[in-house]
Structure formats: C-alpha cells, structure tokens
Amino acid sequence: MPLILNMSKIDNALEGFTIPPRPDMLQQVQNEVEKAEPDLKSISQYINQDIGIAGFTLKVVNSPLFSLPRKISTIEHACMFLGLNRLIKLVNSIVLRFTLSAGNEEIFTEKLWNSSMKIGNASLILSQHFDLGKDFSDDCYTAGLFHNAGMALIFSQSSEYPKLLRQAYIESAIIGEFEEEKFETSHEVLGFLIAQSWGLNTEISNVIAYHHSPNIMLATGEASEKQMFAILKLAEHMTNATEILTGVNPDNEWERFSTQILDVLNLEDFNLLDLGEVLFEAGIDNIYHM
Template sequence: MPLTLDMTKVESSLDGFTIPPRPEMLKQIQEEVAKEVPNIKDIAACINQDVGIAGFTLKVVNSPLFSLPRKISTIEHACMFLGLNRLIKLVNSIVLRFTLSEGSEDIFTQKLWNSATKIGNASLALAQHLDLGTNFADDCYTLGLFHNAGMALILAQTAEYPALLRQAYIEGATIGEFEEDHFETSHEVLGFLIAQTWGLDSSLCSVIAYHHSPMIMLATGEQPEKEMFAILKLAEHMVGATELLYGINPDSEWERYSVQILDVLHLEEFQLLDLGEVLHQAGIDNVYHT
C-alpha cells in the first residue's frame, strides 16, 4: 500500500475547508442494501428523492457503456438490470457531483464535472475491455468521477485556481507540490478526505490521495491499486483531460510516466489506437479516434 498520509498534515490542511458529509439519501440506501432481503422499491424511492440525480442516473445507465438489452425507464428497473451493488457505486458517484456543484454555474466547474464524467466513462470502458472484472471496472468508474473532487473545494475559495493550475501544467510542475505551496493543501488530500468521509474503499482512497504521484503509486502500491491508477491515467490521457480542463496538450505527466503506466496493464503504445476504437464504440470521444 502507498505511504500512509500524515494525518497531522491532513488536519492542518483542512483549515478553511469543509468536507461535505455523505448525504442522508446514500446512508438510507446503504442501510436498505445491507438488509437480508433488500427492498428494491424502497431503494428506488430513495434515489427518486432527487429528480435531478434520478434522471442523471438513468441517462448514465442507458449509455452505450452498460450495453443493456433495452432502454431503462425507471430506477427500479435499473436496480434489477445492474444489480444493487453496481447501482449504488454509480449513484454514489453521481450524488458527489450534485453535492459539490450545487448552485455553481461557472465555466471551470462545468469543465471539471464534464471531464470527470468522461474520464469515469473511459475508465469503465477500458477496465471492461481489459477484462479486469466487473467490480474492479465499477471502482474505476467511481475513481474517475471522484479523483478531482477536491478541486471543487479549492475553487469555491479561490477564483484564480484554474489559472494557477493551468500555469502549473505549462511549467510541468508537480501538481500536489504546487498546490501545497499556494493553498497549503492539495486537491489530492481533499479528495482523499471526501472519499474517506463517504465510505469509499481504502484502495480507492489511496489512489485518489496519490493520483499525481506516479513514482509513489508505481513503487509502493498494491497491484490492484497500481492497476486502478494506471487505468485512471490512461483514461485521462486518451480523453485529453488537460486539454478539456486547461486547453493544454500534451500532458507532461503522461509523457514522463507513460511507459511505466502501460507496463502495469501489459500494454504497448501501439495498442492505444485499438483502445481508441474501443472507447469510440462506447460513445466516448478520444484523442486516438477523431
């Protein structure tokens, strides 16, 4: 497992930041799922408490990613087709976006969540194609949506944040160190705390905490964490994440560590063209299929 975060440092980095608590709706769903015989109608009722979340969930479920045999029109049907555990992971990720973005209409916030959705979708499709297992693929989707969540907290306090990050990428800076210098915290640490507060698996929390620290992840991570990290970085590269967020191409982080990242997944660079077609077939635009 990667190096344990210094919790004293983490606590000090929270000065001025509030980690959003896990919504009551998710707690209710988890309690119902934990029952010996879960009631699908009650779970659907919990999700339907918020029309926006329910609608977005159905939109995702009906995307090419899930390859369902027919269009799903209700949350209850989605529960039956996807299975409860898979649906909960999906809803968990969607609720995060609604929780952190409530009332926010600025352009960078829209870019942030649009890119997170695209990275999550690409992570899911790549993990499925590489046959890494359904649960693992679903975790990769969750990671894609959660990994940059800490950015929303910094942005809420610092309007200059997007411009500063763009400059950091142009200079090829280590993002975590750059943010620590400017804000005395990083979106990796804040994202880790959000994920931990919301009860995500420890491996997901670890990858979020170090997703801009390839040397640490690749040297000290357990194999599933390395694979999850590699899928995330591959997805970011293939959808052009830095271009989506900052209008910058190429991504210096990928350029430095692409060989090691691909090694984790037993891939060669020439195979990225084929993976671009895989993403295209799943309805995901990417730099290898225009």
C-alpha cells in the same frame, strides 16, 4: 505569499460536501421516479451518469444511519441496497435540495465535471476491455468519476485556482507540490478526505490520494491499486483531460511516466490505436480516434 485555505471551513465543508447535480439529469431521474411503476435499474443508470447525484447517494448509503459492516463503492450496489421506495425518497430529497440552485454552475466547474464524467466512462470501458471483472471495473469508474473532486473544494475558496492550475501544467510542475506551495494542501489530499467521508473503499481512496504521484503509486501501491491507477491515467491521457480542463497540451505527467503506466497493463504504445477504437465504439471521443 501562499493562498492558505481555511481548513476549518474545509472540515465543515466535508461534513456536508455535495456536488450539485445537472438540471437535465435531475429531471430525467425525477421523470422516472414519477412514473406509475418506476424502474430501479433505470434510476440507478441515471444516477450513475451524474457526479452530484452519485456522490450524494454514496454518502447517504454509507452514513451511520445504515451502519453497514462494509462500505458500498458503486451506485448499482447502493441502489440495490436502498430498494425502490427508499431510493425514490432519496431522489425527492435531492430534487428539493438542489432545484433552487440549478443553473448557477461556474465554467470551471462545468469543465471539471465534464472531464470527470468522460474519464469515468473511459476507465469503465478500458477495464471491461481488459476483462478485469465487473466489481473492479465499477470501482475504476468510481475512481475516474471522483478523482478530481478535491478541486471543487479548492475552487470554492479561491477563484484564482483555474488560472493557477493552468500555470502549473504550463510549467510542467508536479501538481500536488504546486498546490501545496500555493494552498498548503492539494486536491489529492482533499479528494482522499472526500472519498473517505463518502465511504469509498481503500483502493479507490488511495488511487485518488496519489493520482498525481506516479512515482509513489507505482513504487508502493498494491497490485490492484497500481492497475486502477494505470487505467485512470490511461483514461485521462486518451480523453485529453488536461487540455479539456486547462487548455494545456501535452500532458507532461503522461510523457514522463507513460512507459511505467503502460507496463502495469502489459501494453505498448502501438496498442493505443486499438484502444482508441474501443473507446470510440463506446461513444467516447479520444485523441486516437475522433
């Protein structure tokens, strides 16, 4: 019997959906804010390394409060738009909102955000290495950071989700179809809705919506979406994201579609050793260079 999610609760959750920031990162941001002369660049760098604070910031800056003609997808742009004074007020509100709940994170949630941070950083380094432009590289980072956010919504209603997700990978199932069967929705769909509610751009939102659907993305996606998707999947593979999150190895999705994914980036299998070195030099452990 499907463990059907209550979509009215999902709708309500999307309205106020935020991810608790890590206490240590929140403290670092607060320490910078409390300096006699806080530095906007330092604050934005801290924010960009925490999924919770980053998501909250994007949601605020893209809210009807500012009525922007074009949505902002990167933390750097969001912080520049807000300016130091408004950014300090925002950080203080985040501190107030989450201080009481600090330290209550579930093991699965911790794994989820650890893997997402690693994938986001790897996506950024890879896109920079391919010289795809600063804005596109920033968008690749954002896609990597938030692509699995929908998992948090499923987990909030079903504590069985980590076990079922592991089962899906063991069975080499198509993840979206497996989740649809169990919950009548998927973390891709929910991730897309989160991306829309946070004001992320169309490319990022579409990649999140189809990041477990290579056959669809590679056949119908725009060229830039295919490129962002390919970087995301390469980052997942190289950082061993599936094993980090579920303990399952190998990633059968990569094994089925790796040739097509690498073709998008004009890569061959032997190039991955060099890319492993690039990631390692940037401080990112990966399966090609530990």
